[in-house]
Amino acid sequence: MEQYTIIKSFVMSMALIGAFSFFYLRVRRLFRLMKAVEGTSEFKLDHVARRIGVLLKDVLGQANVRRKTLPGYAHTLIFFGFLAVQPHSLELMLKGVCPAFEVGRWIPIVWGDFLFVADILAPLVLVGLGYAIYRRVVQRPRYLTLGTDANLIIVFTSLIIVTFLLINALQTLLPIVPGAYDYRGIFPVSGALVPLFGLERLSPLQIFIGYQIVYWIHIATILSFLVYIPGSKHLHLLAAVPNVFLKPLQREKAIVRTDIENEELETFGLGKVSELNWKNVLNLYACTECGRCEEQCPAANTDKPLSPKKVIHDLKVDLLDQSEAILGGDLDEVKPIVRDDSPVTSDVLWSCTTCRACEDVCPVNIEHLDFIIEARKHQVLMEASFPPEVQETFTNLENQANPWGFGADSRADWCKGMDVPLMGDNPEAELLWFVGCAGSFDDRGKKISQAMARVLRRAGVNFAILGPEEACNGDMARRAGNEYLAQMLIQQNVEVLNQYRPKRILTGCPHCFNIIKNEYPHFDAGYPVVSHAELLFDLHKQGRLKPNGSSLGTLTFHDSCYLGRWNGILQPPRDLLRSINNGQLTEMQRIREKGFCCGAGGGRMFMEETLGQRINANRAEEVIRSGASTVAAACPFCATMLSDGMMDKESAIVVKDIAELVDEATA
Amino acid sequence: MATIGVLIETEAGKVKETNFGVLTAARQTGSDTIIALMLDGSAEDAKTVLGQYGAGKVVQVSVSSGDVSASPDLAARALAAAIENLSLDALLGLASAIGRDLFARLAALKDLPLASDCVAVDLAAKTVKKSHFSGKTTAMLKLTAEVLLCALRPNAVEAVEAPTDAVVETFAAAVEDPGQVKVVEVKKEAAGSVDLTEAAVIVTGGRPIAKAENYKILEECARLLGGTIGASRAAVDAGFAPHSMQVGQTGKTVSPRLYIGCGLSGSVQHFAGMKTSKVIVAINTDKDAPIFEKCDYGIVGDLFEVVPVLTEVLKEKL
């Protein structure tokens, strides 16, 4: 017995030292890798108090995970249960080294209460795991990776919980050592296992041996798990907490301003995994492969090769595979992300519509877009590799400041004969209306602009447009990776805007809205911007627009990604539509933050869609299912995509922009 | 009284109809001698039809040292020799692919100014009118030289009959081929199809044509009108038509009497290729299509309904 205890102590010490050292070294390697990557991040640690609040709510409170109800609750049970059993497991480990180590000796009441709670939470983990198994075996959702990694984790966790309960059960049957902690009556669930399995009928030797066996299995499982974690997706245990703590606190985001004027830089954008920054790497570590991003992704939902989850996973694998070279400083040896045998192909990169559904739904706040956009920048700037049909669009933007190549000086032709002043003639206008390319040149867009102009006049707004002085806002070029062209266009507009110093800028298109509001300030042009959705609603609230009582039929509203998900403008267009349609508004299923993209974002409006089902056809089907006779959009691109979708399905559903509907309703 | 030469082009041995407009342009002062020159085909066979449009003489230019159809340089030298021999004050011709090339070689050879792809020529004033800036402007140029060289855009000048009795002469040009440029092969694709750039009537199908086979509907109509079919860039990009059928900035520039655009949106780039058409008709299902602002006549309708009816009506009325 003595011998056994000594051997046990020795083996336990070795095991603990070994496992923890191994774990420490692996984690340290990952940490070093995070620091060894070349990229720089502009991240500043601010609002610490708020961030702590986020930690408490999202991590401790598991609020983020529970945005998907059932899996969220399952995870909450697993999370708390698993956490709860750790202290006792740790105590057991140390007790194996030094039998006198018993927390219960020093704080018996607190410890007893804690163990009581832990013993209740532990079996709840099995409930959670049971649901997880059900999802993986029965439901088998497409977006869930049903692999060995996940299965092993379930096995490890189950084993740890089951052995925890058995240890506790057997512990209560072990002979009481004077001075030692008395476990009897502490464990409500484990204690119930004793009569359940008739454990009290075992002989003391059987109990002892049984206890030791379960003990060793428990310890072995935990230590194996410990060693396994850094190499598996369970790394999220370590990385998710800092990743959530350091998450961007606001919904709005700006694409990184690449320093293309820096002559020292040899490469731009994301070409190799060694060019990631530490925050990107933390993102990769934090991924749990839950698949919620893929579930929302419009590309993944229409059979494109793009899955945000897979991109993150593939980049993580690429990073880890090349970690040797990166840690060794042999950055030239690092292979490019897009290469012959890589899973991250051009089709994967170019299928993205930048709708941000992935980022919005991620329970650990990964920013998938950062990887995709930066990778696109590298492809365009350094490799001149992009879908061939986009070349003409780039050339048109460069030459005539609009993607279709219409003469730049005909930009104001859409309002010929209308009372629409130019900023040059009305520089003191209250509102500088940045019409945008679609609104100025696209047949559909022009009608929307004309409607908007009529409405603004009707409401007595003092506005003016830039006309030929306006250039494309740069959004399409930027999201398509052409940072050079985008910055050129942005600078052009910034120069003009800074001349006029407008009091407020109105945009008719969410892409203009987003970039002028969130990215132009990085180019020294920060002006208050209002979207036409908000402005129209404000005008209505102020009573400056009088509905004429005409009904617009059964209406439904299609959320624009760049208004809704990118900028949180979800309610104003709805309130506006209800107020001009006698309170009626039918909602589709995929709405608000879960709105389904029309497919035009990310520069895709100007790319051919040849893979899978057309995204706009998918959305069109949903519009038809809603039973509405009219679908309202708040973006000229959405309007075009939806119209095309309706034509494709030979549907008579009318597609109108909210400006057009307001025009009709207040004429 | 000047001597005006007109270079006549033939197609499969026959005189191309587009030559007649050039003859009319040559006859403009009424008092000049008009000489038709032929490098290929038979002057004897052609003299009647050429005389119909005012040619007083038809000269068969021959070269014994080589084959002019295999060497454009030889052809240019033969023409230069003929110009001298006949003491021509001007040489007019067609700005077809062959004509543009021949006239340019001739002009370079003799270091003479050349106005290519003109829409009008004033022989007395020695001025020409032609497009500058892809059809956005018309430029008037004055050419100062011993011989006025001018290649006219096919169908730019309307042919007017002026029956004359034409005599046939021959001229053997004693010229040598520098031997540096040799045509080794001529591959013909579609037999007997009228070239877009020379067609008097063109019926174009845009993206709504939806299938390559559907161009047959337009072809029937075009044939009745003595013309040919064209395609928009969108249709070519979608694979419904070959690039050789494309009308527009990045395709062919055409100048027919009548241009019927079916299912065309009216893009600026397409317009650059056909805006000099005399009459433009548009058929489109969208009453707000931009093309209706830029054409002469419009019908709002589906081309698959309208064009067959048009074919029917043409059969009755023509």
Add this chain to the structure above:
Amino acid sequence: MQIYVCVKHVPDTAANIRIVGDKAFDDGACKFIANPYDEYAVEQAVQLVEQNGGEVIVVTLGKPVAVATIRAAMAMGAHRGILVTVADQFVDSQTTAKAMAAAIGQDGKADLIFTGKGAVDTEGFQTLYRLAAAMNLPVVNEINKMDLADGKAVVGREIGGGAREVIEVSLPCVLGATKGLNEPRYPKFPDIMKAKKKPVKEIALADLGISTDAPASELLKLVKVPERTGAKMLDGDVRQAVEALVRVLKEEEKVI
């Protein structure tokens, strides 16, 4: 290989041309680009040099601002440029060709000279022929296919009606490129930056001993082509509209 490419600085075909006076246009008011047909020439030259080694030299005649077009060609891969500066908006074909022949002759020995089939502004389609004559070289224009064999180039061109010619031309020669010859590349960003530093030799036209006095081809007038202002819509059902159309085309317009 030493390949010269003649590239013209022209207004973008989408740009509006504002006429000033009788025969000039406001060249400060519109966007200028490299003549689109010349881009096929640059691309072909760069590809040949990438395969066979050598240099691509861009030659441009124009006002000093035309250097922008040389930079654009250099971003595609040309190594250096020659800018023959002039003061006028329009320089006739004969003068241009003589200037380019002189500039190239001064610079080096050409293995090939490429250009586009013609410029989209003056649409003369003849300068390359004159250049060839001035340099005593053969010329083939409007090629959309090209291969090099020993001592000669084998090129293809379309001659209308769907027919194509295959032509053998001895080297060195002048070739005029048109659409279909290749796909002009989109320049990579580092190449755009490098192009800003590549050498450009500037020579005034007068320094080549060429004058623009008394050109044989002179621009007298430039007028805008009036745009059509709107169609006469033919109403009624399909039959009625079509009958009305045929009537107006036959009797009024007399085009059928």
